[in-house]
Amino acid sequence: VTAAVIAVGSELLRAGRSDTNAVWLTARLAALGVETVWRAAVEDDAARIARLVATALADARVVVMTGGLGPTDDDRTRAGLAEALGEPLERDAATEAAIAERFRRHGRVASPMQFRQADRPRGSSFIDNPIGSAPGILVERHGRVLAALPGVPAEMKAMFDASVAARIAASGLGGAALARRVLRVAGRPESFVEEAVGDLYATPGTDTTILSSAGLVDLVLSARGSTPQEAGERVARLEAAMRERLGRDVYGTGDDTLASVAGRLLAERGATVAVGESCTGGLLGGAFTDVPGSSRWFRGGIVAYADDVKTALAGVSPDVLRAHGAVSEEVARALAGGARRAFRAEIGLGVTGIAGPEGGTPEKPVGTVHLALDDGGPGRALRLDWPGDRDLIRRRAVAVALDLLRRHLIAP
Amino acid sequence: VTAAVIAVGSELLRAGRSDTNAVWLTARLAALGVETVWRAAVEDDAARIARLVATALADARVVVMTGGLGPTDDDRTRAGLAEALGEPLERDAATEAAIAERFRRHGRVASPMQFRQADRPRGSSFIDNPIGSAPGILVERHGRVLAALPGVPAEMKAMFDASVAARIAASGLGGAALARRVLRVAGRPESFVEEAVGDLYATPGTDTTILSSAGLVDLVLSARGSTPQEAGERVARLEAAMRERLGRDVYGTGDDTLASVAGRLLAERGATVAVGESCTGGLLGGAFTDVPGSSRWFRGGIVAYADDVKTALAGVSPDVLRAHGAVSEEVARALAGGARRAFRAEIGLGVTGIAGPEGGTPEKPVGTVHLALDDGGPGRALRLDWPGDRDLIRRRAVAVALDLLRRHLIAP
Numbered sequence: 068v069t070a071a072v073i074a075v076g077s078e079l080l081r082a083g084r085s086d087t088n089a090v091w092l093t094a095r096l097a098a099l100g101v102e103t104v105w106r107a108a109v110e111d112d113a114a115r116i117a118r119l120v121a122t123a124l125a126d127a128r129v130v131v132m133t134g135g136l137g138p139t140d141d142d143r144t145r146a147g148l149a150e151a152l153g154e155p156l157e158r159d160a161a162t163e164a165a166i167a168e169r170f171r172r173h174g175r176v177a178s179p180m181q182f183r184q185a186d187r188p189r190g191s192s193f194i195d196n197p198i199g200s201a202p203g204i205l206v207e208r209h210g211r212v213l214a215a216l217p218g219v220p221a222e223m224k225a226m227f228d229a230s231v232a233a234r235i236a237a238s239g240l241g242g243a244a245l246a247r248r249v250l251r252v253a254g255r256p257e258s259f260v261e262e263a264v265g266d267l268y269a270t271p272g273t274d275t276t277i278l279s280s281a282g283l284v285d286l287v288l289s290a291r292g293s294t295p296q297e298a299g300e301r302v303a304r305l306e307a308a309m310r311e312r313l314g315r316d317v318y319g320t321g322d323d324t325l326a327s328v329a330g331r332l333l334a335e336r337g338a339t340v341a342v343g344e345s346c347t348g349g350l351l352g353g354a355f356t357d358v359p360g361s362s363r364w365f366r367g368g369i370v371a372y373a374d375d376v377k378t379a380l381a382g383v384s385p386d387v388l389r390a391h392g393a394v395s396e397e398v399a400r401a402l403a404g405g406a407r408r409a410f411r412a413e414i415g416l417g418v419t420g421i422a423g424p425e426g427g428t429p430e431k432p433v434g435t436v437h438l439a440l441d442d443g444g445p446g447r448a449l450r451l452d453w454p455g456d457r458d459l460i461r462r463r464a465v466a467v468a469l470d471l472l473r474r475h476l477i478a479p
Numbered sequence: 480v481t482a483a484v485i486a487v488g489s490e491l492l493r494a495g496r497s498d499t500n501a502v503w504l505t506a507r508l509a510a511l512g513v514e515t516v517w518r519a520a521v522e523d524d525a526a527r528i529a530r531l532v533a534t535a536l537a538d539a540r541v542v543v544m545t546g547g548l549g550p551t552d553d554d555r556t557r558a559g560l561a562e563a564l565g566e567p568l569e570r571d572a573a574t575e576a577a578i579a580e581r582f583r584r585h586g587r588v589a590s591p592m593q594f595r596q597a598d599r600p601r602g603s604s605f606i607d608n609p610i611g612s613a614p615g616i617l618v619e620r621h622g623r624v625l626a627a628l629p630g631v632p633a634e635m636k637a638m639f640d641a642s643v644a645a646r647i648a649a650s651g652l653g654g655a656a657l658a659r660r661v662l663r664v665a666g667r668p669e670s671f672v673e674e675a676v677g678d679l680y681a682t683p684g685t686d687t688t689i690l691s692s693a694g695l696v697d698l699v700l701s702a703r704g705s706t707p708q709e710a711g712e713r714v715a716r717l718e719a720a721m722r723e724r725l726g727r728d729v730y731g732t733g734d735d736t737l738a739s740v741a742g743r744l745l746a747e748r749g750a751t752v753a754v755g756e757s758c759t760g761g762l763l764g765g766a767f768t769d770v771p772g773s774s775r776w777f778r779g780g781i782v783a784y785a786d787d788v789k790t791a792l793a794g795v796s797p798d799v800l801r802a803h804g805a806v807s808e809e810v811a812r813a814l815a816g817g818a819r820r821a822f823r824a825e826i827g828l829g830v831t832g833i834a835g836p837e838g839g840t841p842e843k844p845v846g847t848v849h850l851a852l853d854d855g856g857p858g859r860a861l862r863l864d865w866p867g868d869r870d871l872i873r874r875r876a877v878a879v880a881l882d883l884l885r886r887h888l889i890a891p
Contacts, residue, residue: 080505080515081688085497093492103492104527107519115516115538122534126527258590261551268552276489276523277553280631287490342761342782348768349754349761352782356760359836359869367788370754370764370780372773376822380779410788424771452585456610456633457771 070096071123072106075116075135075144076218079108088133088223095227099235100245100291101129111135116147120213124151128211129235131227134218136201138180144215145186148204154188162193162202169200194230198222205234212238245291246298248306251319252284253470260284263312273305281462283325318473325469326354326361332476333364333414340472341410342368343381343402345393346420346436351465366410371402381405394419396437396448403441414475415441416468420451422460436464440471447475482508483535484518487528487547487556488630491520500545500635506688507639510701511647512657513541523547528559532625536563540623541647543639546630548613550592556627557598560616566601570594574605574614581612606642610634617646624650657703658710660718663731664696665882672696675724685717693874695737730885737881738766738773744888745776745826752884753822754780755793755814757805758832758848763877778822783814793817806831808849808860815853826887827853828880832863834872848876852883859887 074089086108093103104127109115116135123130135144149156162185170177187193187204194203194214199222206213214231216223252260257279264286268275276287288305292298310317319328333340342351352368355361371381374393378385382405383398391397399417407415420436427433434455439448451467453460486501498520505515516539521527528547535542547556561568574597582589599605599616606615606626611634618625626643628635664672669691676698680687688699700717704710722729731740745752754763764780767773783793786805790797794817795810803809811829819827832848839845848863863879865872 080518081509085499085502086518087497090497097493103522104524105519105521105531106492106498107517107531109517110515112516118534118538119517119519122530126530258550258592261592262590265552277551278488278490287493344761344764346768347765348773348777349756349764349780349782352756352761352784353759353765353873356758356762356782356784356834357870357873361760362784365760365784367784367792368761368782370761370768370782372764372768372777372779373822376779380821409792410785422768458769459610459633461765461769 068101068129069104069127070101070129070131071127072096072103073116073119073123073130073132074106074108074218075111075132075147076108077110077141079134080110088218088220091220091224092131092133092227095232096129096131097245099232101235102245111141111143113143113146113150116143117150120147120151124211124213130211130213131231132213132215133223136184136203136215136217138183138201142183145183145188145204148191148206148213148215149188152188152190152206152208154190156186157189158182159185159187159193166200194226196222196226197229198225203230205230207238210238244293244295244298245289246295246302248288248302249321250286250288250306250309250313250317251323252286252313252316253282253318253325253466253473255284255313255316257284260286260313260316264309267305267308267312270305270308272301275305281459282466315474315477318470324354324358325466325473327358329469329473329476330355330358330361330364332473336476338413338476339364339366340414340416341366341406341412342468343406343415343417344368344370345372345377345398345402345418346422347418347461347464347468348372350461351416351418351468354465354469366412369406369409377402382409392431394421394431394435394437396439396450399437399439400441400446400448403439403446407441407443413442414472416472417441418464418468420460420464422457422464424457434460436460436467438464438468438471440475442475442479447471480513480541481516481539482513482541482543483539484508484515485528485531485535485542485544486518486520486630487523487544487559488520489522489553491546492522500630500632503632503636504543504545504639506699507644508541508543510657510659511644512703513647523553523555525555525558525562528555529562532559532563536623536625542623542625543643544625544627545635548596548615548627548629550595550613554595557595557600557616560603560618560625560627561600564600564602564618564620566603568598569601571597571599571605578612606638608634608638609641610637615642617642619650622650657701658707658714659699659701660714661733662698662700662718662721662725662729663735664698664725664728665694665730665737665878665885667696667725667728669696672698672725672728676721679717679720679724682717682720684713687717693871694878727886727889730882736766736770737878737885739770741881741885741888742767742770742773742776744885748888750825750888751776751778752826752828753778753818753824754880755818755827755829756780756782757784757789757810757814757830758834759830759873759876759880760784762873763828763830763880766877766881778824781818781821789814794821804843806833806843806847806849808851808862811849811851812853812858812860815851815858819853819855825854826884828884829853830876830880832872832876834869834876836869846872848872848879850876850880850883852887854887854891859883
């Protein structure tokens with residue numbers, strides 16, 4: 068079952084404003100087994116609201132709106148709904164009386180404007196507002212449910228949970244149980260992952276989305292079933308099939324990060340890590356220490372940005388630096404070994420590269436990064452040479468360094 | 480002139496995800512004098528994308544899309560656009576050749592899937608992507624402009640600024656002249672800044688938005704005028720009035736960051752900086768080295784995460800550590816002095832704190848952070864004790880450390 072969510076209010080389209088109400092509704096609908104196919108924020112304009120509502124009713128079985136139900140001229144949801152449905156607005160006498168009574172109780176007289184909140188499109192009904200004054204509007208037609216709720220978050224949330232959720236369930240629109248799983252993949256480009264598992268996207272009753280960012284790929288799996296158990300088993304089977312194809316490229320699930328997974332592996336082995344960074348400037352240490360409790364397995368690091376710092380403090384010999392240049396496998400290995408020894412860790416990681424925009428040469432263009440791992444034995448090293456801007460090159464180098472450590476810990 | 484913004488990607492509709500790309504585009508369009516009338520996020524479904532695009536073309540003169548332009552089966556923007564426009568997709572030979580060449584340069588062979596990025600609806604043109612692989616698509620018809628950009632934020636932003644903004648202006652769709660200025664403020668909470676300058680928001684012909692994040696506040700000023708000069712003078716007057724109220728709390732404008740401003744001040748003075756970090760774990764060094772050319776004034780740093788590292792490598796004496804504890808002004812000062820001396824810099828910065836979620840005590844709750852600056856003289860120190868989650872506490876500590884350096888360089 069599908070839903071569209073429409074947030075109404077010109078203020079939502081001001082610079083810097085986000086759509087927190089609509090994000091909340093999306094999550095709540097998902098919990099009911101209803102999948103949001105689109106979400107929009109629209110200004111206070113009846114014609115535009117009407118066009119989006121019409122599009123929503125064509126696209127989805129459930130439509131939830133929020134905002135635009137107050138009594139002022141700016142509140143256009145009622146008019147937009149009436150236009151989209153092709154029904155006139157009618158004033159409800161009981162609601163009108165309730166508004167008058169509420170004002171009387173507070174020693175005031177309701178202005179004519181206040182009574183607009185008693186208007187609703189013919190054939191619709193009101194949704195009780197247990198907190199504020201604006202009632203919601205419920206439309207049910209042709210097997211579809213449309214609920215318009217106020218924009219005040221507390222009112223919207225209370226009314227959705229108290230009335231709309233039950234209405235969706237009672238209409239038989241509440242779906243099917245839904246189970247979700249995120250598989251996190253490192254060390255492979257998106258296109259490689261897609262070719263490896265793409266045919267599994269068509270697994271009946273499931274849905275897969277692939278996302279990539281700075282060298283990491285996420286596979287977001289969801290599965291439906293008539294019961295939570297059936298949905299759970301289906302997503303577990305899909306996950307198992309994908310894991311069989313991807314093997315060790317899968318580094319985790321859910322909220323796992325490369326750093327948290329590497330940290331868990333270190334803790335299990337009673338080992339610690341230290342870093343020697345040049346082009347990443349501290350971001351690798353920053354990623355490790357993003358993990359709560361990382362002090363148990365992260366010793367520290369040295370940021371050796373200037374060349375004389377590399378030789379004076381980070382364990383790189385002047386001869387190696389001269390012979391191979393600062394961006395070289397030899398210097399990455401020296402940074403890794405230097406960090407391991409200085410911080411008395413079991414494992415050292417070293418990173419040196421050219422993040423740009425300046426400093427590239429024909430042999431070592433911007434994007435060239437050397438990474439190394441030193442564990443006192445032969446260790447590991449690798450070279451990246453993907454282009455990108457400074458930020459991307461640095462974030463990718465951090466991800467690859469973390470993955471180098473993870474793979475080493477799994478299969479030394 | 481009106482715009483609609485459509486972000487494409489099923490991941491945008493997952494629980495907890497917001498529409499940051501679309502929010503950015505809304506702000507940028509406003510700066511061009513174009514008002515966004517609605518903004519939507521839609522799943523990877525060609526038919527739904529097509530219906531929203533059709534609604535957008537009915538509602539607005541400018542349509543900007545982001546996402547769904549990658550090479551995989553999930554990327555449906557091209558198909559949705561073709562359906563909405565009623566035009567077939569055609570493959571562009573030059574773009575096809577460029578894709579093949581890019582893969583060849585990196586020693587790889589492009590898979591057939593990759594060439595999908597050379598497809599565009601008949602009658603449209605490509606928008607150059609200076610950073611990544613996916614070109615954008617530009618459609619101009621019946622006095623309307625539609626631009627489809629990639630979902631990767633850096634690519635989307637670069638392409639909007641480099642190509643789409645100019646196209647909107649050239650089409651005569653840009654409204655009255657608009658001038659824009661972002662004032663960046665450090666060291667003050669949002670409420671303080673709002674009280675200092677709030678009355679200026681009402682300056683005729685101008686619009687001000689206040690945004691805050693991790694201890695920093697941005698004031699986004701815009702002004703309209705019948706000519707660019709008039710708009711420019713108006714925004715300059717508003718900026719001057721705000722600067723008079725805020726003084727040295729304004730650290731920069733536009734793309735300035737605290738690190739880039741501090742770096743500029745260091746370079747002007749021929750001085751260098753080094754860092755000794757504990758709770759920030761390398762993020763302070765990461766912030767400095769985010770600035771291109773930072774090797775001229777950033778020497779390096781030590782991440783002294785474990786206590787014995789603080790004493791063995793980072794210049795903290797065991798007596799000081801024992802007497803005051805790792806999270807103390809004395810240890811922050813020792814880290815700053817240790818970094819200054821070890822890296823032979825003019826200035827050292829030290830940070831130590833409790834980022835949580837564990838490790839807090841009644842005297843030193845989570846969020847306690849001590850920062851220090853050492854220049855060989857009396858130096859500076861300060862203590863933060865604002866609550867927050869681990870990420871916020873660390874990012875705020877980085878911002879305050881950078882601001883401590885900036886203020887010291889302005890008024891030693």
